[in-house]
Amino acid sequence: MEKVEFLVLRNLLHNEQYVRKVIPFIKSEYFEDQNQKIVFEEILKFVQQYNQPATKEVLCIEVENRQDINETSFKEITQIISYLEDEPSEFNWLVDTTEKWCRDRAIYLALMESIHIADGKDEKKNRDSIPSILSDALAVSFDTHIGHDYLLDYEKRYESYHKKEEKIEFDLEYFNKITKGGIPNKTLNIALAGTGVGKSLFMCHVASSVLLQGKNVLYITLEMAEERIAERIDANLLNVPIQDIVELPKQMFETKVNNIAKKTQGQLIIKEYPTASAHAGHFKSLLNELALKKSFRPDIIFIDYLNICASSRYRGNSNINSYTFVKAIAEELRGLAVEFNVPIVSATQTTRSGYCLDLKTQVQTPQGLKELSNIQVGDLLLSNTGYNEVLNVFPKSKKKSYKITLEDGKEIICSEEHLFPTQNSEVNIKGGLKEGMCLYVNE
Numbered sequence: 001m002e003k004v005e006f007l008v009l010r011n012l013l014h015n016e017q018y019v020r021k022v023i024p025f026i027k028s029e030y031f032e033d034q035n036q037k038i039v040f041e042e043i044l045k046f047v048q049q050y051n052q053p054a055t056k057e058v059l060c061i062e063v064e065n066r067q068d069i070n071e072t073s074f075k076e077i078t079q080i081i082s083y084l085e086d087e088p089s090e091f092n093w094l095v096d097t098t099e100k101w102c103r104d105r106a107i108y109l110a111l112m113e114s115i116h117i118a119d120g121k122d123e124k125k126n127r128d129s130i131p132s133i134l135s136d137a138l139a140v141s142f143d144t145h146i147g148h149d150y151l152l153d154y155e156k157r158y159e160s161y162h163k164k165e166e167k168i169e170f171d172l173e174y175f176n177k178i179t180k181g182g183i184p185n186k187t188l189n190i191a192l193a194g195t196g197v198g199k200s201l202f203m204c205h206v207a208s209s210v211l212l213q214g215k216n217v218l219y220i221t222l223e224m225a226e227e228r229i230a231e232r233i234d235a236n237l238l239n240v241p242i243q244d245i246v247e248l249p250k251q252m253f254e255t256k257v258n259n260i261a262k263k264t265q266g267q268l269i270i271k272e273y274p275t276a277s278a279h280a281g282h283f284k285s286l287l288n289e290l291a292l293k294k295s296f297r298p299d300i301i302f303i304d305y306l307n308i309c310a311s312s313r314y315r316g317n318s319n320i321n322s323y324t325f326v327k328a329i330a331e332e333l334r335g336l337a338v339e340f341n342v343p344i345v346s347a348t349q350t351t352r353s354g355y356c357l358d359l360k361t362q363v364q365t366p367q368g369l370k371e372l373s374n375i376q377v378g379d380l381l382l383s384n385t386g387y388n389e390v391l392n393v394f395p396k397s398k399k400k401s402y403k404i405t406l407e408d409g410k411e412i413i414c415s416e417e418h419l420f421p422t423q424n425s426e427v428n429i430k431g432g433l434k435e436g437m438c439l440y441v442n443e
Helices: 003-014 016-022 034-050 056-064 071-083 091-118 127-138 154-162 173-178 199-212 226-238 242-247 250-263 280-294 322-340
Strands: 188-193 217-221 268-272 300-304 344-349 362-365 368-371 380-383 386-389 402-405 411-414
Touching: 003 016, 003 034, 003 071, 003 091, 016 091, 034 056, 034 071, 056 071, 091 127, 127 280, 188 199, 188 322, 199 217, 199 226, 199 300, 199 344, 217 226, 217 280, 226 242, 226 250, 226 268, 268 280, 280 322, 300 322, 322 344
Parallel strands: 188 344, 217 268, 217 300, 300 344
Antiparallel strands: 362 368, 362 380, 380 386, 402 411
């Protein structure tokens, strides 16, 4: 019998603390010997059913009741069980040894499965699944965290209150001021701006500054080609106007890039996806692939930009409104940030319409209805996402107005660009709002 396998089985019988610690992570396929595998399966079945370790007698009875073994196997298995005597071992060493054995076996089995797939012998999986299989095997570990005990873990909680949160700083003083030192991990950060304002330029600038801090940067683009993003980053890092980059001699360009490489230990990877074709699932696969193939793990991820990502939960032609669709994308990207413990920076586009309701329009506040003309910064207004704070009040503008009369007699005066949520999407007069459509409006 193999030494480690014997050690594992013996302690699963006699060491209850060890059982509680390791049994959730051990799999029957880790045992190469079929008889050892059967012993483990019976131990696991008993623990799951009765919540305590099995005994030798229990194992012998349960093995005898199995229908999938013959007389020879039964004798071999009972002999294995007879060897499982109680011999104490140092607990931490025991756990560490078991964890290493589990990881080594998981990697070996993953390699064998990958070869099987590569040879075309698995009809259910293709070669695209190999990186995920290997990644899962490399990630095998004993996760000891099972929750925060409020009364017992007070010291850790107190230390967390006084621990300085790790953040990625901006190279822009005002941004560091309003974010209190930069962007923390596990967050989704959105730049909100209109068309042509410079959302991509902003993200390229921040990506450049983070690279110079020695951080690893992943820039995902769904709008522009990888080369165009790299060109904008070149303009930032090389301090050359973007229109003049093409005029640089190759030797000068090479010298500037090499000088940048000497200033930072970080890496910058730019990955392009077709517009509206990639979602958080694709990005997760990319991160796993980069970790395996290039040993690259980003400290920050830029996604250019939110509105043109796909959703892993909804298809682009799903019967949902645009708010729900974009909300789903944002939730999925936030989940990705949490899973990989990085900040994600993206952008979203404001409507081009700007100011498109009549100033006498009544809007709902927590205090009741209020005319739009009396709204001030800081007021809370009810929208299809709940109450939201007014961050800015724009000056008046003159536009052609239209009056919409609803079935209940309510009248709305607006411009042709004002978007109304409907069952399928948001529409305006300019974009095809027609008589008979159902609008979601506040009563």
